[in-house]
Amino acid sequence: MIDEPFATGSTLFHKRDARVKIVGAASISLVLALNSSIPAAVAGCLVTGSLLILSRPEPLSLCRRIATINVFTLFLWLTLPLTYGGEEMMQISFLKLHLDGIHMASLITLKTNGIFFCFLALLATSTTVSLGHGLERLGLPRKLCFLLLFSYRQLFVIHQEYQRLRRAARLRGFIPANSLHTYRTYSHLFGMTLVKSWNRGERVHQAMVLRGFSGKFIPLDQPQLAKEDYLFLITMLLLSLLLTGLSLSLLPLS
Amino acid sequence: MIMRSQPPLLELRDISYSYPDHDSPLLEGINFSIHKERIGLIGPNGSGKTTLFQIIMGLLKADTGEILLEGKKMETEKDFQQIRRRLGLLFQNSDDQLFSPTVLEDVAFGPLNIGATPAEARNTSISTLKQLGLEGFEERITHKLSGGEKKIVALATILAMHPQLLLLDEPSNNLDPETRERLITILRGLNQVHIIISHDLDFLASTCTQLYAIEKKTLVRCEEKQVHSHEHIHPYGNQPHQHGT
Amino acid sequence: MIMRSQPPLLELRDISYSYPDHDSPLLEGINFSIHKERIGLIGPNGSGKTTLFQIIMGLLKADTGEILLEGKKMETEKDFQQIRRRLGLLFQNSDDQLFSPTVLEDVAFGPLNIGATPAEARNTSISTLKQLGLEGFEERITHKLSGGEKKIVALATILAMHPQLLLLDEPSNNLDPETRERLITILRGLNQVHIIISHDLDFLASTCTQLYAIEKKTLVRCEEKQVHSHEHIHPYGNQPHQHGT
């Protein structure tokens, strides 16, 4: 359930340092997020789509993730054309469709998917661990990055603990339903998970103290950026510039 | 196995299982049936004893083979829900089994799930606790019990559902000698059909009538009633001890 | 104890301890000293073995008594910080001990905290991992290691700080036979002064030279090197087994 299916591989995306990928992904996603013209969004989708193909993701997991993302856009397609308002209208039997709404739904679908492709190509090809370290080297507060890395480390332990408790409940004939008993049971399962997490936190803290921790995190140094990393970064920034130009020049005239 | 007119309480036919990420199967061609026996199950660490229990309870799905409860084939999730009402599994680790704030709530959880009214559930729970010598434990916080107490309370949560067959996964593990003796007394007194996984043969000897072992991925019946002696050439042999398995 | 000119590496004098919410003390009048011995420590569940280790490391404060490191009385938090640099404690549960995302970071955490530069810490860690046969583990994600691997990595995190005395809390627990053998080989090879808590006497026999037990709240020395045999009048004696502790 909790896994990183795209993080292993040997494409040029996997080999790049997490820092340049984070900066690259941020700049491209930002441009795509702020754009409001459909042709530029199409171009963005094509660009990030090609990046995604170059990163050679595992097809099955890819389809599943794309489907997840588009559940929400599907919801927009079902609602926006009916609710968006605006002047232009199209009547199909008793339904009044707003062209503006359809326009908006298409734009969002393109943007959402474009940004998502970029995320998969650039960030999902790194492990969470290297992303955490990358963020730290990019100047995010150290406490926050350690919080991220420690939480990541403990996620699996806690999730397994919860699942074992839930299994115990199932074995005693628990079948979820719409009832107070069900909600109380889930609360107890989660409450017990919290209690265990809490106590584990104390023990892990002791482990840190025993290894000389006194309130200051000292990171191990990380590899320097290679020439290819800089090249990669420049390419990504150029792509973002290109897309910016496109979206500005294609801005719908008002 | 002696032929009886009645179908066995539980029967396994040609069960095989392998974990998704392993190359070779863990269990292969397991055939087994139980009527009224009290069975001990042994096998080295990692041989798949716990896995077998999980398969029986329908928590894992066997790759091949059939599970029959009183002659009826178990296939759907609904069937296994029925198995879970009639078989009780005691986990290796009681911390994974107790999740309600107080002992009474935890013991009453099962009866409530299978349709008892709150008053009935309370009565069943109190009498089960009494039966196990846990009077006065009703309002204790489960999380704060000692290891041995947790184990007995976990047993109570299962007995309160009046199972026909008990599956106990290393019940004597991590128990001090006193609690261990108490558990033996309890199990002998219950007079229940059960299968007990344990490395502790003394424990099995006092609670079971037959012994099975997992050997080379399958289940085999062991010969019984042997007296043997072995020599300890290591120091500290005078201390109560266990041998690495 | 033989008199030596040197003070013992670690000495406990009349240590007593009780948990705040318990009425009677858990440990009482513990006297103990260690020079260069390799000590095994046994005792029933809940007798306070783990608690004793926590007291030695200064994680719990003894009610009465003194702890001396090379003859120097440890009193303040600063003193105990020094103890923590020179003694290494291996936890019963490795998941509590490994908290960094990758193996290398986890092993380097200690050296970095006691003032090594990142480059030094990296070198120490890599060579410690090598010493334990864990080459190539540097970038592995700790939570994805198997139980046995976790235990050995946890040992590496401690050895990387070059402790003078190792305290190991049930190190062979839940290890498969192979990893257990590997751990024995490692511990014999390290040639370190250590105290090992374990219920597994074969393990202690192969790694320790003296045995202590917690009995009636205090620490007693056990007699050594005995050969004994005992008779199993129970069935199944022909199976590998353990005796209830």
Add this chain to the structure above:
Amino acid sequence: MHISEGILTAPVLTCGAVLTTVGTAVGLKKLDYDRIMTVSLLSAAFFVASLIHVPVGPASVHLLLGGLLGLILGWGAFPAIVVALALQTIFFQYGGMIVLGVNALCIAGPAVLCGLLLRPWLTGSRKQQLTAGFLAGFCSMLFSALLMAVALFLSDHGFLKVATIVLASHLPVMLIEGLITMFVVTFLARVQPEILSLNRSSAQ
């Protein structure tokens, strides 16, 4: 409950990012290093809550439990939630990196607010405890949904009706959140009351 990438406009995104930065900074400042492990573990537990699906009517929803985290951690809940949301983005692509600011503000803001306001009630009578638990769950989710609706509306007025639909459909979920938070609070109060008074001194 997340806003997807590609919907909001620049001013809304910026506003969310700035306020989240401020909230996180305050939270980090209030969180001393002795507590960082505990907070990490609670943050991981918060993440795990989002994997718990409980039935509501014919469907099922996953838990949020921001209000609970607020009750336990006070300001510390802010960075904890930011981290958990970042992990959710990485693992499940809920939300995204550009809207992370807005999403975090919408969830952590109400969580911290409800937590701080309702925490004094936890020490009161059992009834007050129950009320505090319920309100923390219900209100923090209500305010989260409202904030999200406002973010959508400010981005484009055409989203008004969609935002209303989303808000309305979340009403039963809020009720469930309230109930579950209430039960968890009473559970903790009975089993390990220390958890509910974490950082009490440093948050004041």
